[in-house]
Amino acid sequence: MSYRWDFTPVVTNAPLLAEGLVNTLKVTGVSLACGLVLGLALALMRLSRHRLASWPAGFVIEVFRTTPPLVQLFWFFFALPLIVGVEMTPFLAACVTFSIQSAAFFAEVFRAGIQSIERGQWDAARAIGMTHGQALQRIILPQAVKRMIPAFMERAIELMKTTTLVATIAYADLLFAANEVSQKSFRPLETYTVVALIYFFVIFLASQFARLLELRLARSGESTVH
């Protein structure tokens, strides 16, 4: 039995897939940006000596790391409106879910990065009269972030693939578009092959960019790449 590959329906539906890709990148981009900011906030709260800050942060981090992202997404999209009466568009629900979910993972990356910086760096910063905040911003984070780049990249890739779940709440991302195209054309093998290639190229390009960034930062001698 021989299967005859035919990519023409995929090519004719390229605009649909392109729109899906744009939507995927939108959710990924927004979640990544919000997740980083929120993740840093959670990490700083968790590292705080005040239990009122560290315990809630620890709770959020653990809950979102240990539950399946699909359940989280359903919960924000279906359950939250019932409880607090806030209707969310699929796009908003996806952004909220994946922002918090990736923040939980980023928080642990930030925490590990901050804790990996030698105590002497804090000492030197404080000895010239810096406040805790100034030391963090000027001395600790710039060094920690450099060490965190590989872990960040790993999470960002994971995030982009996790966003495929939004297709389940009828958000027209790349996978949703692929599903549509394959049903229309009866060519699922071709469609999903092309979609896999698209994911591969986007993520591959992004990780090459991250590698370049790492090499550039390695100039000052303190980095993960030597």
Added chain:
Amino acid sequence: MTLLRVVGLTKKFGPHAVLRGIDLDVQPGERLAILGASGSGKSTLLRCLNFMEMPDSGTVMLDDKVVGRRESELVRVRQRIGMVFQQFNLFPHMTAIGNVMEGLRTVRRFPKAEARARAGKELARVGLADKAETYPAHLSGGQKQRVAIARALAMDPELLLFDEPTSALDPELVGEVLNVIRALAEEGRTMLLVTHELGFAYHVATRVIFLADGTIHEQGTPDEVLKHPTKERTRAFLARHKEFSL
């Protein structure tokens, strides 16, 4: 006027009492060498003076004013007390001049050009004007420590704390750092120096303090403490240090 006064300072790490009541007065222009066996509390004493470690009890007074424990107050006090560490602790993501400028820029809010000019002067003072744009990873240990000294000097400290500044250096690099410290001594700067370099302490210090078991065991002029110690433990410590000297 007393620049620094320490009264009844104690510090414990867990159950272990490292400092058991230190009283100390430092006048402007004095240079104190602090000696003692490892574990005698030398570094902890130094670190309590600028509150890198929080003392458990006792007071630290600067210009006859008691230093409180609020961050805003500690930040101000630390600007007046420079510290040089055994492990240099340079900021690896900044060039030599970036390290020296950092306090001026971030803490004292100098405009960039002014901070750079001042930092350049401090680097020249420690003989490293030509290394301004070099990252710490490409400096020798002795050069790193000299940058660290320049970084402390840039803040115009009234008091300098040296925590074993040459202990992490290869022997052939010790001299260049001690020469810089000696030059600072000749300018009449007030300093406290924890060191194992007895010869240097003898020639540069105005007073020598020998710590044992978290208390000041013996103190006096370098000649009194290093040449004619009265206490048995001081003698034993000095004998151990001289064992292999020529």
